[in-house]
Amino acid sequence: MTTLAKHTRSAPxxxxxxxxxxxxxxxxxxxxxxxxxxxxxxxxxxxxxxxxIRGVYLSFTEYNILGDPEWIGMDNYTAIAKDPLFWNSLAVTGQYVFLNIVLQTALALGLALLMHQVAKSTLIRGALLLPYLMSNVIAALLWFWMLDYQIGVVNQFIEWAGLSRVAFFGSEEWAIPTQAVINTWRHMGYTALLIFAGLQAIPGHVYEVAKLDGASPFQTFRKITIPLLRPVLVLVLVVTVIGSFQVFDTVAVTTQGGPVNATRVIQYYIYQRAFTESDFGYGSAIAVILFLILALVAFIQMKFLKGNESDLD
Amino acid sequence: MKKTLGAVAVATAVALSLSACGGSSSSAESAKGEISYWLWDANQLPAYQQCADDFTKANPDITVKITQRGWDDYWSTLTNGFVGGTAPDVFTNHLGRYGELAENNQLLAIDDAVEKDNVDLSAYNEGLAELWVGQDGKRYGLPKDWDTIGLFYNKAMLASAGVTEDQMKDLTWNPEDGGSYEKVIAHLTVDKNGKRGDEAGFDKNNVAVYGLGLNGGGDSSGQTEWSYLTNTTGWSHTDKNPWGTQYNYDDPKFQESMEWFAGLANKGYMPKLETTVGASMADTFAAGKSAINAHGSWMTGQYTGYQGIEVGIAPTPVGPEGERASMFNGLADSIWAGTKKKDASIKWVEYLASADCQDVVASKAVVFPALKSSSDKAAEAFKAKGVDVTAFTEHVKNKTTFLYPITDNTAKVKGIMEPAMDAVVSGKAPASSLTQANEQVNALFK
Known part of the structure; x- marks a missing residue:
């Protein structure tokens, strides 16, 4: 990250x-x-x-993988526009992305500040990365069992605390927040590390000057840390937003789109249409739409948050 | 585009090699060597390994390499194999899938071989052999086993509730009040304070033991979940079976039955759907959370294998038309159209479908083989283990079975019905909402 920040500085x-x-x-x-x-x-x-390119081509065809693709023009796209499950998947994915990004960015920023100012031991800094070293599927299954309604350890504690058990994966209200939190837990150490590198790139003398001028820690954070951290934060946001739009493995090994359609996120829906229902043309068309959405989101983030400029120059 | 050309080339090559099979030289080539065989059930692997060893003993120039893959990625791996040319020569096939595979020319029709080798199709349990004749009238597999549905119950829980095992054998059910089936389920349900489901003061929000376990919403077939009830009312999934083109989820009779079924959870007699995501129904039964579980005969080994629980098996209840009903599902072994070992594969499939192999499978007491004689041997093998399986065999004997719905588009039908059924069983939507899902399903066939 340091090299990247420096590189951006000398780029213009x-x-x-x-x-x-x-x-x-x-x-x-x-x-x-x-x-x-x-x-x-x-x-x-x-x-x-x-x-x-092949995916874009397939999105204009009807293709069940065993036969040959048959050109049908825009039919897949017009069908998608009328497909309630597609709009549902967008809404569900949006909900997931929102929860995941807000939680993850806030927690990671907090962790990065702690790493920068308090926890200087390599051991502690390393420990923050531990969940990230676990594969997504393992992390999902681990929590799937711990949060199980009938035999999960978490629900046992909840019951001992005198509360009623929670169907973390089974209820429509909880399924998406549960998965958003699990993935936040897994990724925040890594995100914190990225932000931490950004913090280290901020020269110490700006802080000294701020101190001399009598700025409070909160003012320093708001007026110096955040603005100077912006390029890194934008990068982190772009990467994590794209990453969380593509949530799939957690859903695939736990709820598989259910209950009802509560976790039928867009990537899972693509998989379902293409690989389960052998409708590769339709699946490709949704994938193309997702690609366009992500490109647009990344463009907006870079443009309006000025991710490719730094205030250090 | 390149890929398409490649596929055409492969297809041409396959066609050429197939047509060349008549020639004596290539025929000899395709009748020996190693053939690959896939199945998904790990419980059955030892039995089929023994079949393969016996087969090689009898045919020293053919060896069989068996690969077991879990159900979850069995079909996608197989599809990839078809496209990439690495599919197994012979594989275990499912009724819900073979229609699509046959239509896409991935399966080898074996009519000629069956005729030439005089395979006696009447030796199989009734109806099983016909299931594997596709819409084009060609045969795409030989039957290997079958399954029906029964009620697994916890003997200790029944005893403490004062329900006798004879009572379990004479249960009746109807969609209005649930008949004696609902009464027994209610009585077996116990809340945290020890009050039974049919007693005053029963707390339906704090249930310790449910009368009936729940596996899931049942998606399009409801194989173990609700079809053993809904199909006693005279309702059936499709207009005709096999190869129906019209599903009947909009039938008021069906919707009434589903309303009753979903009502069980609301009354506290069955777990809520949301609580069943995760641990399997059989495991929660073993943990003492339910007294009766409706499940398939292929689960017998697992239910009777739990330590410390005495399990009995009762037949499914008698419905309003005076008969029981159970879905009758059968598997078969099919040959991939792209096989290079056609003659060896046919030999292996015929061996799998013969008494030599099916008796071996029977002796392991895991599933019921398709041959009548081997089925009886399996029942004896279960008996020797102390398990009475008449609840399953009775359905076949009394002809109270109906077939797994075989149609085109089964994967898409499941894609539509899974969320729709979940919504109904979880009580989020009334059963009448299935009418709209049914319209979507039937639109697939237009």
């Missing part, structure tokens, strides 16, 4: 400066550059570009 002069030397040397660089880029480029082309 570089792009504004005219090319200092002739094209000759640049071409020489190009060959070597291509060589270095090649491994990433090949992976990118074969595992991202080609499947994406």
């Amino acid at each position: 002069p570089q792009s504004e400066a005219p090319a200092p030397r002739g094209g000759h040397r640049r071409l020489g660089d190009l060959k070597i550059a291509l060589l270095f880029i090649a491994p990433a480029m090949i992976g990118f082309v074969f595992f991202y570009v080609v499947p994406t």
Whole structure:
């Protein structure tokens, strides 16, 4: 993150400066550059570009994978516009993203500040990352059992406390918040680490000056830390929003879209249409829509939160 | 596009090699070597491994490699295999799936072989062999086993409630008041204070033991959840079976039955649907949280295997038309159309469907094999283990079974009906809401 922040800082002069030397040397660089880029480029082309183009093509077809795709134009898209389950999946996903992002960002920021100012021990800082080292599926199953209505340990404690048991995964009201909290728990250490790196990139002298001017800790936080942290925060937001829009594994191993449609998030719905119901054209069309939504969200975030500019210059 | 061309090339190659099968040289090639076989039930793996060993003993130039994959990813892995050319030569097939596979030309029709090798189709339990004849009139599998539904009950709980096992055998049910079935369920339900479900002062919000366990909403088939009740009223899932094109979830008779079923949870006699997400119904039964569980015969081993619980099995209740009803589901072994070992695969499928193998399966007392003679042997094997399975075999003997609904679009029907049924069983929507879901389902067939 430090390198990234520095890089952004030096970026504008570089792009504004005219090319200092002739094209000759640049071409020489190009060959070597291509060589270095090649491994990433090949992976990118074969595992991202080609499947994406094929996905877009399939979204205009009716395709059950065993036969041949049949071109049907916009039919999938018009059907999706009228599909209540698609709109439901958008609403459910939106609810999940909102809960997940608010909780995760707030908690991660708090943790990062603690790491920066209080917990200097590597052991404690490392421990914050522990949930992130667990695979998503394992984390989901672990909580699935601990929160089970009948035999889960959490409900046993709730009952001992004199309250009535909660169907964390089974009730429509709880299913999405439960999964949002589980994934917050798993990811906040990692997010905190990203923010922590951003905090370290803020030069110490600005804080010293603020202190000399008699700023209170809260003022320092609001007027110095947050603005200077903004590029990192925006990056974190873009990455986590995209990540949480794509929630799938937690749902797939626990509620599988239920109860009723309460957790039928968009990725799960795509999977259901494509892989369970063998309607790959329809699934691809929803995937294309999700792609457009995510591109738009990322663009808005970058544009309005000015993620590619820093106030340090 | 490239992929399409590749697929065409593969298809052409397969067609060529299939047509070449008549030739003696390639026929010899396809009759020996290693063939792969998939199944999903781990409980049955030992029995089929023994079948495979016996088979190789009798046919030394063919070996069988068995792979067991869990139900959850069995079908998607299989589909990937069809596309990628790595599907098994022979695999266990399900009634709910084979229609789509046959329609997409993934299954090998075995009519000629069955005729040539004189496979006696009448030796199977009635109706099982016909299930595997597709809409095009061709046969796509030979039956391997069957299952029906019964009521597993906790003997100790019945004894303390004063319900006799004979009573359990004569239960009646109707959608208006639930008959003696509901009375027994109510009586077996006990709240935290020890009050029974049919006593005054019963606290339906703090139930310790439910009279009836709940597996889930039952989606489109309700195989173990509600079909053993709804289909005693004269209702059936589709206009005809197999290959119906019209589902009947809008029938008032059906909706009345579902209303009664959902009402059980509301009365506190059955767990709420939301509490069943997670631990399996059989495990919660073992933990003493329910007294009766309606479940399939394939679960017998698991229910009778729990330590410290005496389990009995009663037949499903008699309905308003004076008969019991149970869904009758059967599996079969099918051959992938793309197999390179066609002759060896046919030999293996015929062996799996023969008494030699089905008697081995019977002796393990896990499922009921499709052959009548082997079914009887399985019942004896269960008896030797101290388990009385007449509750399951009775349905077949008295012809009170109905078939698993076989139609096209089964995966899509399930996709629509799963949330719709969940909403009804959880009490969030009235049973009349199924009419709208039914319209969506029937639109798939237009």
